[in-house]
Amino acid sequence: MSVFLQQTVNGLSLGSAYAVFAVGFTLLFGVLNVLNLAQGAVFMVGAFTGLELVRLVELPLPLAFLVAMVTAGAVSVLTQVAVFGPLERRGGHRWMGLIASLAVARLLVAIAQEVFGTQVLRYPSEPWMEASWTIAGVQIQGLQLIVLATALLVMAALAVLLRATQTGRAIRTMAFNPNVARLVGVPVQRMTLLTYFIAGALAGAAGVQLGVLYNAVSPFMGETILLKGLTVLILGGLGHVPGAALAGLLLGLTEVYSVGYLSSSFRDAVGFGLVFIILLVRPHGLFGLTTRQRA
Amino acid sequence: MSSPYQRLAALLVVGALGLGPSAAAADTVTIGLAQSITGGSPALYGIEQKNAAELAVDEANAAKLLGDRKIQLVHLDDGADRGQTVNVFQRLIGRDKVVAIIGPTLSTGAFAADPIAQKAGVPVVAASNTASGVTDIGDYIFRVSPPEDRVTPGVLKTVVDRFKVKRVAQIYGIDDQLTKSAYNTQKKALEALGVEIVATETFQRGDVEFAAQLTKIKAAQPDLIVLGSLAEESAGILRQARQLGIPKEVVFVGTQSSISSKFFELAGPAAEGLIAGTAWYIDSPEPKNQEFVKKYEARFGRKPDIYSAYGYDAASLVINAIKEAGSGDRKAVRDNLAKTKNFPGVLGPIGFDAGREPVIDPKILVASGGRFVIFK
Amino acid sequence: MSEWLASYENVVALVLLNGILGIAAYLMLIVNRFSLATGGLMAIGAYVSVLATMNFGVPFALTLVLGGVTAAVMALLLGAPVLRIEGDYFALATLAFTEIVRIIALNWESVTGGALGIVGIPTETQIWQLALALAALTAAVFAVHRSAAGRVLAAIRGDEMAAAAIGIDVARARLLTFVASGAICGVAGAFAGHLNFFIGPSDFGMIRSIDAIVYAVFGGLGGVLGPVVGALVYTVLPEMLRFSAQAREILLSLVIILAVLFMPRGLISLNLPLRRWLPRRRGQRGKLAAGQGVAAE
Incomplete structure (x- = not known):
């Protein structure tokens, strides 16, 4: 039983980081109908920013976390301004946008490699990082709690933003229908930039979380998370924010359980198999949103 | 915004530069370096081998090991993509006319590209291929990294x-x-x-x-x-x-x-x-090793790892074979590589056996106090 | 000349092979399905044909057919349930398929050799074969475009509901296209398997599928030459940029971004007068803008 509980704890902390990443990812999709594959690279930028702030500038982790989020958000906005915005204005269609996002991701990874080298980097050793408690035969690491807590905080903040503020209402209107949004006076350009910022910040947050949890930051860490993010997106339904959060947790748990009770070699196959089966049964994801038709 | 013609022309010019014949000076010997420096985790050990090879070549040139001839090292990155490894090998052999190739980083790349070198009669010395069967590809394929x-x-x-x-x-x-x-x-x-x-x-x-x-x-x-x-x-x-x-x-x-x-x-x-x-660890008391560690750290700002050591010795062995052969003849270099025994390398006295695998003396190490020491 | 060829032989082979893959991806894109199944179907073709040559001594030409047929059957089995899924969901379902195939190949060691792959494959694939295959395929697709079947495809691309309303069996047409695309992937896989002495599971994963899409989209979806040109440029570009080892990746990504920004409808949308001499679909210009705009959703 304690093995099951242990695996559950592992799965929840992993899943909460997935959830944070996926929520940003799905927001971009839901609001702007954009499948931005550069999000994985933005995640990596956040991870490096957090790491270097702690390593070189010796900032305390909470502060580094916030700065990393802001930096990742800024990079995301930059990609919108430099690439995706102009592409859309010049008549590029969605698939071209996808290619562009792949190239942007590649560029960011290449730059990170130039600057930081290919080596995996690690956070300097601090006593609080090794802290853990054993309850009922289950080992809970301090790091896991930190990831869970920050994930909850971040998502609560997002929920407040989306549900309770004017800005949030504007964003949700855009998600509903961009032309309607324009008609009712939503500053679409500004909201677009803001959405990119939020998505980037969330990706960056997940980057710091996973970087700290596994104490490993490398230029290639974005590739794996992107694939997981896509899986979560499908499970939760494209554009469905609470769905993404739940699906993130679900994926974390599924991965851990499939390693624990099936075979570690097929971990990813289980995730993909799940996606496949769910899509066959519910072609619009678990929470059933249709692909948007833009008028 | 320039016209489509101008853009196309610019692209073609740049491309032609890239695809044109390379000019090697008359008195140089060219060694090819096929190492991944991009493309994910293989880049981690590809870079170490590249750095070490460059160090070895620069030292050899400075010490005028080949007399008046200079060694030119041509590095091409295969991005850890085996299709590109084949491209790289073909280019090194056909265009740059290398005497030997050090690499490739991945064993899968070796399986795909080494046969080409074997057929063209170009010796290959690998420093990070550990899969079995690599040297079976042919008698021009050597390995410094023990399987x-x-x-x-x-x-x-x-x-x-x-x-x-x-x-x-x-x-x-x-x-x-x-x-x-x-x-x-x-x-x-x-x-x-x-x-x-x-x-x-x-x-x-x-x-x-x-x-x-x-x-x-x-x-x-x-x-x-x-x-x-x-x-x-x-x-x-x-x-x-x-x-x-x-x-x-x-x-x-x-x-x-x-x-x-x-x-x-x-x-x-x-x-x-x-x-x-x-076969190697950083505190190994081999005399050449201590010198190597110091020089590597001084030049690259970090300590060498096992792949740096393998890369350094691979390069040294190739250079030595060229020296012994007295020319850039590929077959002569291959034969000299095969004959090498007890060459003073960073790994200790090193040579190749009949199967072109490295003859080294493996040690058992244990991690203790932040470094590896001999296990007793 | 022969020296140049020796140095770049593999690059030329890859350009031709990628052209074939690009066309496979293109065929699906023009019926509004973003398919990432290319890698998985290619893997099936590759492993089947390689095992046939190496274990059963089957002649190469026959293994090409074998690879194509096996992949086509797989496409049929996959397509029937999956093609009705729309848009991005479809893309991810096909991605899941490709990844599952890769993971199976990784684990089914006794057959595929796992991560260590299959070694010592006879290199039957020749450039003339690839060139012939690509030329034949291009001609075939071009012919299809000008035929009644081509009009059906164009109708589906233009407006699916209208097409259904005038009696076109959209689902069947799509499935047939998917099976054809699958067969092409299978044959391409068989070619790829016999090109470099070696195959492994990572050769046919997500990246392969995405690359095929890139060739098609980057090249332009206006006609069958789009994916071919796209494959040419995208394959040759990294080779041309070898003069700068350090910054090659950065340069490559920048060039692609710039190309996408300056040619947002793909490379063949460049209005070079040369186009007047190139074969294309009838009445393409007007349809091009509308077709791409709606199809892209």
Whole structure:
């Protein structure tokens, strides 16, 4: 039983980081109908920013976390301004946008490699990082709690933003229908930039979380998370924010359980198999949103 | 905005520059370096080999080892993509007319590209291919990095005997040839030793999360855990193993790739006690080694790891073979490589056996106090 | 000349091979399905044909057919349930398929050799074969475009509901296209398997599928030459940029971004007068803008 509980704890902390990443990812999709594959690279930028702030500038982790989020958000906005915005204005269609996002991701990874080298980097050793408690035969690491807590905080903040503020209402209107949004006076350009910022910040947050949890930051860490993010997106339904959060947790748990009770070699196959089966049964994801038709 | 014609023309000019014939000065000998410096985790060891080879070549040129002739090292990156490895080999052989090639980084690249070198009669010396069968491709293919089956069985026997091991767990990377072939060798050796393999877990390249696998392994209560993983992964596994409370008495054995300072950096105190078999370690008292370590660190700002050592010796061996041959004739270089015995390398006295595998003296090391020392 | 060819032989082979893959991806894109199944179907073709040559001594030409047929059957089995899924969901379902195939190949060691792959494959594939295959394929697709079947495809691309309303069996047409695309992937896989002495599971994963899409989209979806040109440029570009080892990746990504920004409808949308001499679909210009705009959703 304690093995099951242990695996559950592992799965929840992993899943909460997935959830944070996926929520940003799905927001971009839901609001702007954009499948931005550069999000994985933005995640990596956040991870490096957090790491270097702690390593070189010796900032305390909470502060580094916030700065990393802001930096990742800024990079995301930059990609919108430099690439995706102009592409859309010049008549590029969605698939071209996808290619562009792949190239942007590649560029960011290449730059990170130039600057930081290919080596995996690690956070300097601090006593609080090794802290853990054993309850009922289950080992809970301090790091896991930190990831869970920050994930909850971040998502609560997002929920407040989306549900309770004017800005949030504007964003949700855009998600509903961009032309309607324009008609009712939503500053679409500004909201677009803001959405990119939020998505980037969330990706960056997940980057710091996973970087700290596994104490490993490398230029290639974005590739794996992107694939997981896509899986979560499908499970939760494209554009469905609470769905993404739940699906993130679900994926974390599924991965851990499939390693624990099936075979570690097929971990990813289980995730993909799940996606496949769910899509066959519910072609619009678990929470059933249709692909948007833009008028 | 320029017209389409101008853009196209510019692109073609740039392209032509890239595809045109290369001009080599009359008095140079060209050695090809096929190492991955992009494309994911192979870049980690590709870069080390490249750096080390450059160091060796620069030293040789400075010391005028080949008399008045200069050695030119041409490096091409294959992006850890085996299709590109073939492109790189063809280009080095056909366009740059290299005398020999050092590399490639990945064994899969070797299987795809070495046959081309073999057919063209260009000797290849690999510094990080550890899969079995690489040298079987032909008599122009040499290897400085010992295959796992030269090192692992000895290490495991010593460990099993010393610690009276009965139950073993294995964890390895399923999708990387280095880790997979390491696993195959380890499994065979363990079975030959008659111990019980109580758990086998896998992970994939790029994974940093091992808690699920380790929880399973912990429940199986092994005396020994054998890792088929690269340095970063070994570090991650050890750290998480300690965090999950795997008992201190459990012994860990790793692969040659763990022999790097990166490993200690990433694993922290969890590194203590890891045992690995290798031909080289940074504190090795070989005279050439200490000098090499100093020079490498001075030039590249970090300590060399095992792949740097292999790369350095591979380059040194090639340069020496050229010197012995007295010319840039590929066959002569190959023959001299094959004849090499007891060449003073960073790895110690090194040479090739009849199968063109390296003749080295493997040592068993244990991680202690932040560095690897000889296991007693 | 022969020296140049020796140095770049593999590059030329890859350009031709990628052209074939690009067309396979293109065929699906023009019926509004973003398919990432290319890698998985290619893998099936590759492994089947390689095992046939190496274990059963089957002649190469026959293994090409074998690879193509096996992949086509797989496409049929996959397509029937999956093609009705729309848009991005479809893309991810096909991605899941490709990844599952890769993971099976990784684990089914006794057959595929796992991560260590299959070694020592006879290199039957020749450039003339690839060139012939690509030329034949291009001609075939061009012919289809000008035929009744081509009009059906164009109708589906233009407006699916209208097409259904006038009696076109959209689902069947799509499935047939998917099976054809699958067969092409299978044959391409068989070629790829016999090109470099070696195959492994990572050769046919997500990246392969995405690359095929890139060739098609980057090249332009206006006609069958789009994916061919796209494959040419995208394959040759990294080779041309070898003069700068350090910054090659950065340069490559920048060039692609710039190309995408300056030619947002793909490379063949460049209005070079040369186009007047190139074969294309009838009445393409007007349809091009509308077709791409709606199809892209």
